[in-house]
Amino acid sequence: MVVPVNYYLGLSLALFTLGAIGVLIRRNILIILMCIEMMLNAVNLAFIGFADAFKAVDGQIFVFFVMTVAAAEVAVGLALVIAIYRNRATVYVDDLNILKW
Amino acid sequence: MEYLFYSLAAVALISGALVVFQTHPLRSALWLIVNFFAVAGLYLLAHAEFIAAIQIIVYAGAIMVLFLFVIMLLNLRQPEEELARPRLGLKIAGITVAVLSAVLIGMGLAKVVLKPVTELPVGLGNTESVARLLFTDYLLPFEVTSVLLLVAIVGSVVLAKAKLR
Amino acid sequence: MLLSYLPILIYMVIAAGLVGLIVLLSELLGKKKHFPSKDMPYECGMDPIGDARSRYHVRFYVIAMFFIVFDVEAIFLYPWGVVFKQLGWFGFVEMAIFIFVLVVGLVYVWGKGALEWE
Numbered sequence: 001m002v003v004p005v006n007y008y009l010g011l012s013l014a015l016f017t018l019g020a021i022g023v024l025i026r027r028n029i030l031i032i033l034m035c036i037e038m039m040l041n042a043v044n045l046a047f048i049g050f051a052d053a054f055k056a057v058d059g060q061i062f063v064f065f066v067m068t069v070a071a072a073e074v075a076v077g078l079a080l081v082i083a084i085y086r087n088r089a090t091v092y093v094d095d096l097n098i099l100k101w
Numbered sequence: 102m103e104y105l106f107y108s109l110a111a112v113a114l115i116s117g118a119l120v121v122f123q124t125h126p127l128r129s130a131l132w133l134i135v136n137f138f139a140v141a142g143l144y145l146l147a148h149a150e151f152i153a154a155i156q157i158i159v160y161a162g163a164i165m166v167l168f169l170f171v172i173m174l175l176n177l178r179q180p181e182e183e184l185a186r187p188r189l190g191l192k193i194a195g196i197t198v199a200v201l202s203a204v205l206i207g208m209g210l211a212k213v214v215l216k217p218v219t220e221l222p223v224g225l226g227n228t229e230s231v232a233r234l235l236f237t238d239y240l241l242p243f244e245v246t247s248v249l250l251l252v253a254i255v256g257s258v259v260l261a262k263a264k265l266r
Numbered sequence: 267m268l269l270s271y272l273p274i275l276i277y278m279v280i281a282a283g284l285v286g287l288i289v290l291l292s293e294l295l296g297k298k299k300h301f302p303s304k305d306m307p308y309e310c311g312m313d314p315i316g317d318a319r320s321r322y323h324v325r326f327y328v329i330a331m332f333f334i335v336f337d338v339e340a341i342f343l344y345p346w347g348v349v350f351k352q353l354g355w356f357g358f359v360e361m362a363i364f365i366f367v368l369v370v371g372l373v374y375v376w377g378k379g380a381l382e383w384e
Contacts, residue, residue, distance in 0.1 A: 003106045005215055008147065011110045013210070015117055015140075017203035022121035024195030030126040030172060034133050037164065038117055041140050044156075052147035053217035057234050060152050064235065067159050068246050071338045072253035074164050075331045078171045079257035082327060085175050145271065155341050163334040170330045174323075232345030236357055243342070244360070247367035250335050254371040257331050258380050261324055 008049025015042035027092045029084070033077050040070050106146055113139035130168045137161045151228045328380050339368050 015038060022035030044063045051059025085091060116135040123129040137160045144153035235243060346353075346361050353360070375381060 003103055003146075005217055006210075007106065007110075008143070009210055010207070011113065011143070013203055013207055014114055017199050018114070018117040018121055020199040020202070021196050024199055025192040026121065028126055030168065030175075031120070031123075031129050034120055034126075034129055034168065037160070038120060038133065038136060041137065041160070044152075045140060045143060048144050048147045048149045048152060051149065053215060055218040057230050058238075060149050060231055061235055061239050063149070063152050064155065064231070065239075065242055065246065067155060068249065068338050071159060071164060071334050072249050074167055075253045075257045075334055076260070078167055078327065079260035079331070081171060082174065082324060083260045091175060150271075151345070158341060159334075159337060163330075163337045167327070167330045167334055170326050174327055228345050228348045232349040233352070235342075235345055236349060236353055236360060240360065244363060244367075246342070247339075247364045250338060251367050251371040254332070254335050254368075255374060258328065258375055258378055261327055261331070262378070262380055 005049045005053035008052075009046055012042045012046040012049065015039075015045065027094055029081055029091045029093050032093065033074065033081070037070060037074070040066055102146075106143070109139050109142045109146070112136075113143065126172050127169070130165060130172060133168075134161050134165050137165070151231050325383065332375065332380075335371070336368070339365070 019035040019037075019039035019042060022038070023032050026032055026035065044066055047059040047063050047066070051057065051063075081091065084096065088095065090096070113136055116132045116139060119132040120129045120136060123132060137156060141153045141156040141161075144150075144156060342364065343361070346357065350357055
């Protein structure tokens with residue numbers, strides 16, 4: 001182990017927070033999706049840190065599945081972005097207020 | 102060795118911040134690739150070699166390509182709209198919420214005392230040890246993954262090519 | 267353990283250094299003359315029609331999406347290939363089911379005509 005697991009957790013928390021800030025303050029739906037990817041990455045980093053600390057491969061398997069979910073999420077999410085752009089010609093989330101009343 | 106961790110962590114954080122605060126999505130996407138590479142380096146440091154390779158193949162190689170294609174597909178102009186409506190109050194509120202929840206989680210985490218295992222079993226994180234566990238103990242999640250991918254294929258084809266025929 | 271990745275690091279440094287060197291050299295040695303007709307996109311004696319950044323067709327998205335999904339399938343095949351002999355027929359059946367489900371997806375997109383470029 002190169003550094004204590006706490007360092008990995010701290011970095012993971014910082015990256016997750018950055019992603020959360022991006023999701024909360026940006027309005028471009030593409031950037032929001034990218035920030036979600038970054039948050040997933042932060043979680044993966046925590047998994048890898050734990051897997052290294054406890055010398056168990058299970059954490060790495062979880063990362064494997066998280067990546068699969070991320071790939072599926074991106075494929076469907078970007079398809080939704082394209083569909084929204086076709087119908088509303090916008091990628092800004094605050095223009096998608098048709099369900100708001 | 103610790104310096105490697107610190108420098109990779111710095112690269113990850115700076116590129117992550119640039120992803121969030123870049124005005125054009127194309128630039129965000131390129132910085133996100135830098136971020137993925139830095140995180141892959143951190144995986145390597147934590148003895149997760151196979152996962153590091155997968156990180157680059159899947160994230161940097163496939164997911165970001167899809168992002169770039171979609172950005173080019175939508176052909177977004179300079180984001181004058183994003184700048185025209187700053188809504189500073191909402192931004193400050195968003196940052197505050199995120200940072201405060203991070204502080205809360207961090208305070209919770211700081212109390213946890215972890216007892217790491219010190220002796221290193223041979224070949225932790227190489228492809229073989231990952232594979233043996235993946236295809237025996239995690240058999241069901243592995244098979245369910247294929248269904249997930251099938252749903253992703255069907256869903257995105259239906260959404261993206263709705264007017265093909 | 268990490269030392270075994272030294273060749274990859276050296277390779278990356280050489281690759282990045284070479285690219286940097288080429289860009290730097292062409293920046294330093296190249297002539298830079300700007301006049302309107304040279305700064306036009308395509309610069310071929312014709313007035314450009316429309317925008318240089320044309321919109322991509324949605325086909326590119328669909329192809330990239332298939333690439334992602336089957337890329338993820340492929341990364342499951344790497345570890346499977348490593349332990350294939352240890353798992354024996356059990357592992358074979360396991361992977362056969364996995365691939366079968368994805369072949370269903372492939373048949374679906376084929377039937378939907380999403381693979382046609384026309």
